[in-house]
Amino acid sequence: MAKLYFSYAAMNAGKSTILLQAAHNYQERGMQTLLYTSSLYAQMDNRSICSRIGLTAAAELYDRNDDLFEQIKQGSERGPLHCIFVDEAQFLTKAQVWQLARVTDRLGLPVMCYGLRTDFVGNLFEGSRELLAIADVLREVRTICECGSKATMVARMDEAGNILTQGDQVAIGKSVYTSLCRKHWEEYTGRWPCANGDSPKFGFNDTPGGNENTGGDDARPDNRGVAAQ
Numbered sequence: 001m002a003k004l005y006f007s008y009a010a011m012n013a014g015k016s017t018i019l020l021q022a023a024h025n026y027q028e029r030g031m032q033t034l035l036y037t038s039s040l041y042a043q044m045d046n047r048s049i050c051s052r053i054g055l056t057a058a059a060e061l062y063d064r065n066d067d068l069f070e071q072i073k074q075g076s077e078r079g080p081l082h083c084i085f086v087d088e089a090q091f092l093t094k095a096q097v098w099q100l101a102r103v104t105d106r107l108g109l110p111v112m113c114y115g116l117r118t119d120f121v122g123n124l125f126e127g128s129r130e131l132l133a134i135a136d137v138l139r140e141v142r143t144i145c146e147c148g149s150k151a152t153m154v155a156r157m158d159e160a161g162n163i164l165t166q167g168d169q170v171a172i173g174k175s176v177y178t179s180l181c182r183k184h185w186e187e188y189t190g191r192w193p194c195a196n197g198d199s200p201k202f203g204f205n206d207t208p209g210g211n212e213n214t215g216g217d218d219a220r221p222d223n224r225g226v227a228a229q
């Protein structure tokens with residue numbers, strides 16, 4: 001039976017890499033896939049999913065007004081489809097997550113969603129909230145904080161490397177993100193005193209947590225991990 005999957009993680013955990021590898025496995029067996037990514041950070045001339053390690057594949061862009069069930073249903077009527085992949089799934093609306101659930105339940109197609117669990121202030125994204133609520137299979141993609149612990153939180157920085165604790169969920173302008181464990185996230189966002197008393201500051205070339213920021217993944221489209229819009 002087809003299932004709705006949600007693989008979630010913090011930034012730069014390699015979600016897009018895993019998505020592209022999984023899609024490749026289908027294609028290698030002669031099966032047809034349909035890939036989606038959010039239009040939010042995508043350039044209109046770059047309809048693709050890119051991973052940090054250089055993998056890339058063409059993708060459809062979705063925005064908040066798209067009826068994904070109708071689109072996929074029409075696609076499946078044009079030719080056989082075997083699996084749907086959705087990157088940046090945190091940006092799905094609640095309604096769209098239900099549309100994807102119907103793709104699974106009514107069209108019998110597996111849907112693999114990949115996205116961030118929480119935003120830079122620690123709140124669930126709309127799409128992630130609904131996926132956590134109704135997906136058949138939840139999978140955590142692990143990445144690590146600078147301390148070596150599992151990173152579950154995302155912090156936003158300005159271009160100078162200062163941690164930001166206010167702003168819109170989807171950033172307008174340039175921001176940089178890093179993944180931290182919950183303990184360090186509380187310290188770096190000022191919710192708990194820093195151990196060394198200093199306010200932390202990250203540079204582009206010295207980001208913590210195994211965060212190479214070398215492009216793709218959730219850090220699209222800029223290869224330094226700068227989400228420009």
Ligand SMILES: [Zn+2]
Nearest residue numbers: 145147181184
């Ligand atoms: Zn840590």
